[in-house]
Every structure is written in structure tokens, then in C-alpha cells.
Amino acid sequence: ASTWANVEQGPPDAILGITEAYKKDTDPKKINLGVGAYRDDNGKPYVLNAVRKAEQKLLNDKLDKEYLPITGLASFTKEAGKLAFGADFISSNGGNIVISQSISGTGALRIGGSFLGRFYPHAKTIYVPTPTWGNHKAVFSDSGLGVAQYRYFDKNTNGLDFNGMKEDILNAPKNSIILLHACAHNPTGVDPTPAQWDDLSELLKERSHFAFFDMAYQGFASGDIDKDAYAVRKFASDGHQVILCQSFAKNMGLYGERAGAFSLITSNPKEKAAVESQIKILIRPMYSNPPVNGARIASLVLSDPALRSEWLSEVKDMANRIITMREKLQNHLVNDFQSKKSWNHITDQIGMFCFTGLAPDQVTIAPQNTFKAERLTRDFHVYLTKDGRISMAGVTSHNVKYLAEAIHEVTK
Ligand code: PMP
Numbered sequence: 418a419s420t421w422a423n424v425e426q427g428p429p430d431a432i433l434g435i436t437e438a439y440k441k442d443t444d445p446k447k448i449n450l451g452v453g454a455y456r457d458d459n460g461k462p463y464v465l466n467a468v469r470k471a472e473q474k475l476l477n478d479k480l481d482k483e484y485l486p487i488t489g490l491a492s493f494t495k496e497a498g499k500l501a502f503g504a505d506f507i508s509s510n511g512g513n514i515v516i517s518q519s520i521s522g523t524g525a526l527r528i529g530g531s532f533l534g535r536f537y538p539h540a541k542t543i544y545v546p547t548p549t550w551g552n553h554k555a556v557f558s559d560s561g562l563g564v565a566q567y568r569y570f571d572k573n574t575n576g577l578d579f580n581g582m583k584e585d586i587l588n589a590p591k592n593s594i595i596l597l598h599a600c601a602h603n604p605t606g607v608d609p610t611p612a613q614w615d616d617l618s619e620l621l622k623e624r625s626h627f628a629f630f631d632m633a634y635q636g637f638a639s640g641d642i643d644k645d646a647y648a649v650r651k652f653a654s655d656g657h658q659v660i661l662c663q664s665f666a667k668n669m670g671l672y673g674e675r676a677g678a679f680s681l682i683t684s685n686p687k688e689k690a691a692v693e694s695q696i697k698i699l700i701r702p703m704y705s706n707p708p709v710n711g712a713r714i715a716s717l718v719l720s721d722p723a724l725r726s727e728w729l730s731e732v733k734d735m736a737n738r739i740i741t742m743r744e745k746l747q748n749h750l751v752n753d754f755q756s757k758k759s760w761n762h763i764t765d766q767i768g769m770f771c772f773t774g775l776a777p778d779q780v781t782i783a784p785q786n787t788f789k790a791e792r793l794t795r796d797f798h799v800y801l802t803k804d805g806r807i808s809m810a811g812v813t814s815h816n817v818k819y820l821a822e823a824i825h826e827v828t829k
Pocket of ligand 1: 521603665
């Protein structure tokens with residue numbers, strides 16, 4: 418018998434499978450709202466001008482292709498740290514912060530998970546919000562952590578279940594690890610307010626919980642990198658020894674370059690050196706050292722004043738295009754199609770995704786026994802995940818009215 422005869426067929430990736438189905442559809446009205454990558458108003462992938470210019474400069478510099486150190490490009494990690502925590506915090510606490518380059522956000526999560534799996538001195542269970550990004554559970558359980566959940570999304574309001582969230586965090590055993598989406602929560606687009614973050618910081622302190630931040634969308638939520646860093650900076654300044662995972666996939670459009678950073682705050686330089694040595698020991702057998710190109714691009718964009726300001730305005734433009742599409746989608750539903758439902762959550766939510774509320778609901782569509790989200794795909798060629806999440810990046814001024822009509826048809 419073959420050595421692999423006992424390997425069972427696994428399920429396809431829930432999100433990447435949607436794109437495959439979309440590609441096969443020949444209807445000209447088809448819309449792909451499954452994938453979490455930014456598109457311009459013509460539905461095309463977008464490479465930022467600041468990135469193009471940085472690439473040109475790097476090309477002109479004729480750099481070599483030597484290996485980076487295990488923890489990556491130092492100029493990049495320094496800039497990434499300043500971007501997230503703020504330059505002031507880094508200048509006064511930088512001596513205590515371990516920062517390593519990572520294989521984008523996912524790789525940073527994996528470093529964090531594995532580090533905690535090896536060294537966290539309390540129960541090795543991480544609490545993630547319900548719902549959360551589909552990959553979190555797999556990353557953390559493959560890292561050797563247990564995964565538990567806390568309440569987050571309120572189906573009745575399509576907003577935050579703040580009381581449920583607080584109650585579950587309060588009731589978790591002391592010293593629990595709590596995963597927090599720093600901004601633009603995926604998949605719901607629902608974030609705590611600054612005042613609620615303040616409460617959460619206090620609550621985690623009270624319970625001696627450990628805050629683990631996933632920040633994949635800094636700048637993408639509001640268009641303002643500082644505003645989107647509120648939670649991380651608040652927790653850091655309140656003295657939490659946070660882990661932070663950063664991705665430059667969305668805010669710099671560097672998806673396939675895999676540029677990211679992992680950081681961890683320690684309490685003194687000796688501790689920092691010890692933790693850093695262990696991070697290196699952990700990374701070395703995983704992938705030895707990280708890719709150089711994306712880190713060079715991001716480092717240059719962040720440190721060159723002209724490129725940085727061009728980047729900041731492009732981040733703002735991307736965020737604003739998404740915010741405008743939210744307004745148009747809501748407006749078409751309410752005013753053009755006279756939907757009697759409340760669609761306020763479309764504009765209340767932020768970031769790349771909108772949790773439409775089109776979740777499986779067999780009661781209302783019992784005759785066909787089909788889910789609303791599935792009807793959107795079957796009858797209207799609109800592709801989205803079954804939980805009703807749509808990527809606002811796939812909505813354009815050309816397809817927004819058609820999308821509103823489709824949503825109205827399956828919800829009236
Ligand atoms: N965390 C969240 C919440 C995300 O949405 C994503 C991207 N979909 C990531 C992490 C990681 O993405 P990447 O590895 O491409 O940086």
C-alpha cells in the first residue's frame with residue numbers, strides 16, 4: 418500500500434475557496450466580496466505610489482541579497498515599533514522591547530503563540546473573541562496553546578456585546594491570555610470605543626491577564642495611523658507587557674511581500690536580552706530568517722519623509738473609499754430600495770469588513786432551505802463567506818447599487 422493511503426482529504430480553505438468559485442462564474446455582474454485585499458474603484462488590486470517609488474529607489478541602489486539576521490532588518494523593526502507604539506514610547510521604553518521581523522501578521526501570531534506555548538508561566542490558553550479571524554484558532558492550537566472564547570459580537574444590534582465581553586474576561590481565570598484585535602476587528606468591523614478600551618485595560622490589569630494584540634489594519638480603520646493605534650498605546654502606557662503582531666499587508670498593500678513585526682514588552686534590558694535570545698531560538702528552526710524585500714520597502718516608506726507623507730495620504734484614501742462605499746450601500750438600501758431593516762451597522766462598523774447580519778437564518782427562508790448569504794451567491798453572483806461577512810474593498814461605485822438591490826431582495 419502507498420505510504421500516504423491513510424491521509425484523508427481535508428476541507429478547502431473557507432475564504433480561498435470563494436475566490437475559486439468566483440473565478441468560474443461567467444456572469445458579468447459577479448462580485449467577489451470574499452477576499453480581504455484592497456481593490457480600487459475599478460475592482461483592481463492597487464499598488465501604492467509610495468511603494469512603487471521605494472521599489473524604484475531600492476532597484477537603483479543595486480542592493481545585495483544576503484541573509485537578514487534572524488530577527489530581520491533592524492531599520493524596519495525600529496520603524497515598525499515607532500509606528501505602533503509611538504516614537505515617544507519607543508524612545509523611553511525601547512530598551513525593554515523585543516521586536517523581531519516576522520512573516521507578515523500570521524507569522525508574528527505564530528511567533529507569539531509558540532513563545533507563550535514555551536514560556537508563559539500560567540495556563541496556556543488564549544481567549545479569542547466570538548467570532549474572530551478564521552485562522553486564529555489554527556495558529557494558536559498549532560502553536561501548542563489551548564483556545565477559548567469570549568463574547569464579542571451582538572447579533573441583535575450588529576454591534577459590540579461589551580457587557581458580555583467584560584463578563585467573560587472577568588470570569589476567565591487570573592493570568593489568562595486575551596487576544597485583542599487592535600482595530601478594525603475581522604470579521605465584524607466592530608471595535609470598542611476609546612473609553613471602552615480604557616475599561617478593558619483596567620479590567621485586564623485587575624485580573625492580571627496578558628494582552629495579546631493582533632494589529633493587521635493600522636490606518637485602515639479610520640485612515641489615521643495614530644487613531645487606530647489607540648488601544649495598543651493605551652495598554653502599553655498603562656504598563657501591560659503586551660505582545661503585538663503587526664502586518665503591513667493591508668496598510669502598505671504589501672500582501673505577498675510578507676512584511677510584519679512581532680513585539681513583546683519586557684521590564685528591563687536583561688529580560689529583553691533573554692527573551693530575544695529565545696525568540697531567535699524559536700525562529701531559527703522555523704524559517705531561519707525572514708524575507709528581505711518587503712522589509713526594505715516598508716522601512717524606506719516609513720523613514721523617508723516624502724514617501725511617508727505620500728503613504729499616509731494613500732492610507733487615508735483607501736480608508737475613505739471604503740467609508741464612502743459603506744455610506745452608498747446603506748443609502749441605496751434605505752432610500753432607493755426602501756428597505757425597512759436597519760442598516761446603521763454598515764456605517765457604524767469600520768475597516769475592511771462589514772458583518773452584514775446575513776448570517777445563516779433558516780427560519781426566514783425555510784421554503785428554499787437556503788441561507789441568505791448563499792442566495793446572494795446563487796441568485797445574484799455575489800460571493801461572500803457564509804457568516805455574512807463582506808469585504809468592503811470589493812464594493813465599487815459601479816457595483817454598489819446592484820449589491821444593495823441583491824441584499825434587499827434576500828432580506829425583504
Ligand atoms: N490578523 C487578522 C485579524 C487578519 O485579518 C489578517 C489578514 N487577513 C492577519 C492577521 C494576517 O495577515 P498577513 O499574514 O497577511 O499579514
